[in-house]
Amino acid sequence: MRKVPQLTAYFWIVKVLTTAMGEATSDFLVNTIPRVLAVALGGAALALALVLQFWVRRYVAWVYWLAVAMVAVFGTMAADVLHIEFGVPYVVSTPLFAVVLAVVFVTWQASEKTLSIHSITTPRREAFYWATVMATFALGTAAGDMTATTFHLGYFWSGVMYAGLIAVPALAYWLLGLNEILAFWFAYVVTRPLGASFADWMDKPRSLHGLGWGNGPVALGFTIVIVGFVGYLAVSRKDASDEDAVRRP
Numbered sequence: 351m352r353k354v355p356q357l358t359a360y361f362w363i364v365k366v367l368t369t370a371m372g373e374a375t376s377d378f379l380v381n382t383i384p385r386v387l388a389v390a391l392g393g394a395a396l397a398l399a400l401v402l403q404f405w406v407r408r409y410v411a412w413v414y415w416l417a418v419a420m421v422a423v424f425g426t427m428a429a430d431v432l433h434i435e436f437g438v439p440y441v442v443s444t445p446l447f448a449v450v451l452a453v454v455f456v457t458w459q460a461s462e463k464t465l466s467i468h469s470i471t472t473p474r475r476e477a478f479y480w481a482t483v484m485a486t487f488a489l490g491t492a493a494g495d496m497t498a499t500t501f502h503l504g505y506f507w508s509g510v511m512y513a514g515l516i517a518v519p520a521l522a523y524w525l526l527g528l529n530e531i532l533a534f535w536f537a538y539v540v541t542r543p544l545g546a547s548f549a550d551w552m553d554k555p556r557s558l559h560g561l562g563w564g565n566g567p568v569a570l571g572f573t574i575v576i577v578g579f580v581g582y583l584a585v586s587r588k589d590a591s592d593e594d595a596v597r598r599p
Contacts, residue, residue, distance in 0.1 A: 455482065
């Protein structure tokens, strides 16, 4: 049985919300408790969420989105650690994570002969899927920070740029017949800097051209909205496959 949701509007809405939540939550944790402890807790939470996701036999809304949320938190930490702790510039880490993502894609394609998320029905394909998801989050985090800080666009205008950029694969798919798989993964990568840029704009102080709402309140606010959407999907099963829609987890 499929282990991922159907590609509905709800998928993209919750995906962007998790990227924003992950950015704010990661910033809150690393600025509230020791960074090493924060990264360790983030890694442990991600590991537990993935164990649960691999354990269930089919797509379960709250289990799947919990794993995505934990990837969002830990993926942000992974990208930030390279920059903050090791001094790697975003112009270096961004192409580095792009290479990592490309390697995952090439390995996945060579092994399974498809990169379609509609084919996530075996443990090995699911492992490739989650490796790809983690790589996209790290890449998106670095790219968003690069455009906002290194290129001096600021968080708000960086978010606006990615909001326009995410429309490119959709239009190319509908108007020019862009490959469905390429269009999906292009948009998937862009959702990360899109959500993270607006989250940073909301929580950063006014001295950094943000709204100054703070990491904690922004993280909590996005978490509440995500719980609402995922709760609705868990009950309605609107994003379940046709086969699973008539079943309960």
